[in-house]
Amino acid sequence: MDDMLRRKPFAMRASQRLTLLTLCLAVTIAHIDTFIVNLSARAIGDHFGAGVDQLQWIVDSYNLVYAVSLLPGGMLADKYGRRRILICGALIFSFASLLCAAAPSAQVLIGGRALTGAGGALMIPASLAIIRVVWDQPDERARALGIWAACNGVAMTLGPSLGGLLIPWLGWRSIFLVIVPLGLLVAVMAGSTVPESANPQRRAFDAPAQFCGALALGSLTYAAIGARSTPGATIAMLAVAVLSTFLLIAIERKKGSEALLSPEILSARQFRAAMITTTGMTFGGYGMVFVLPLAWQSSGRFDAPASAAALLPMSLVFVLVSPLSGTLSDKFGLRATTSGGVTLMSAGLLMIGLGGLQPNIALAEFGLAITGLGLGLAAGPLSAMAVGDVAAARAGTAAALINVARISGATIGVAVLGGLYAATRGGRQGLLVAMLAGSLVQLAGAGAAWMMAQRKAPRLRI
Structure with missing residues (x-):
């Protein structure tokens, strides 16, 4: 009897292994695109004579379109077929990467990056839904999801390293060209x-809410990036963002239980905590990954390969710690791992701001390692917190919304922290101001997790 109760080894059929390999390649290239472009921002700026605001748009056009297209991407995958949408996403991703590589101007590159974000937003929800179908046993599905999710850590490590190798030898255009055959391989x-x-019978798409959410995020991003150069437009965009948010709330209240942000989801205390904390976490994290390499290369402290090497402590520690986060969460509780992890990230950003441009960057390197440790501790439990606090029928929506929160925080973080760095004329002062702002936002997110999370992980409600 005891033998029957033991956990079976995670044995996959050959067809399942190939399926998982395909899905892992898809999620890796979608995430690697973010990290590799951050490293090349200075080289792109030098080529086009672009300022920090245009470099922010080159990064954030991907993030913004990706964020607002995730939910429609999931709907299209369910309605028209997950494999079909995965293939379409991979082909769009490859074509857009080729367009970026051939871009004759910063404006065309921004458009290409936006199209790349649309391709990524088709691939990610489709691949996640495919895992839920192919692995029908909960324990096997959980392990397949763990392997799939670990590809984010692979992308975090591989992206800067690959960029550091390609940019000095083949130029910044090569970072987009290398993605093209990989995207085509995913499609094949x-x-x-x-x-x-x-699943064509899934819940209807909430188009008005989606439009208002996209308008709010886009307006807020424009306001943050354009604050220095177009203050009048910034005020107008802030007003649009506020009005769009109020309209979104009104629409969702009217729809009641049929709304995307239904009262059932919004009343879940831990779900709200996970959304707030995830947004704060990625606000500081992604903003730092944009600003720090830019500061290093603009000051002449490091070139692209050295910047890639200097970022490794964060990604390596994340890869090592992330697989242990579930066990640590079970032992110490969600509140400790989520709030504690994001607090560590906050401390790490402060160290980076203080030491990033000093003659000896040991403090900044330690800060990067602490940031990776905090991210590894918090990222998985935050997703578990969001999904576990809602009914099983709403788990897919909760998972999609936590991903939207993640990339929305990243979008605003790049816009705000990049804007602060430029507004204070860069250098040590600019880096410190940007990192201090990111650290404070993360600390606020950690506080939300501490006040609103339970000590133990919630069970998924039926």
Whole structure:
């Protein structure tokens, strides 16, 4: 009897291994695109004569379109077939990467990056839904999801390293060209290894809410990036963001239980905490990954390869710690791992701000390692907190919304911290001001997790 109760080894059929390989490649190239472009921002700026605001748009056009397209991407995958949408996303991603590589101007590059974000937003929800279909046993599905999610850490490590190798030898355009064959490979492999599935009867898409949310996020991003150069437009965009948010709330209240942000989800205390904390976490984290390499390269402290090497402590510690986060959360509780992890990130950013441009950057390197430790501790438990606090029928919506919060925080973080760095004329002062702002926002997010989270992980409600 005891033998029957033991956990079975995670054995996959050959077809499942190929399917998982395809899905892992898809999520890796979607995430690597963010990290590799941050490292090349200075080289792109030098080539086009672009200022910090244009470099912010080159990064944030991807983040913004990705954020607002995730929910429609999931709807399209369910309605028209997950494999079909995965292939379409991979082809769009490859074409857009080729457009970025050939861009004759910063404006075309920004457009190409936006199109790349749309491709990524088709691939990610489709690949996640495919895992839920192919692995129908909960324990096997959990392990497949763990492998799939670990690819984010692979992208975090591989992105800067790959950029550091390519940029000095082949120029910044090569970072986009290298993605093209990988995207095409995903499309070919998906066509031959991934089974088709669909759910055309899923919950109807909430188009008015989606439009208002996209308008609010886009307006807020524009306001943050354009604050220095176009203060009048910034005020107008802030007003649009506020009005869009109020309109979104009114629409969702009217729809009641049929709304995307239904009262059932919004009343879940831990779900709200996870959304707030995730947004604060990525606000500081992604903002730092944009500003720090830019500060290093603009000051002449490091070139692209050295910047890539200097970022490794964060990604390596994240990769080592992330697989342990579930066990640590079970032992010490959600409140400790989420609030504690984001607090560590806050401390890490402060160290980076203080030491990033000093003659000896040991403090900044330690800060990067602490940031990776905090991210590894908090990221997984925050997702578990969000999904576990809602009914099972709403778990997919909760998972999608936590991803939207993650990339929305990243979008605003790049806009705000990059704007602060530029407004204070860069250098040591600019880096310190930007990192201090990111640290304070993360500390506020950690406070939300501490006040609103339970000590133990919640069970998914039926």
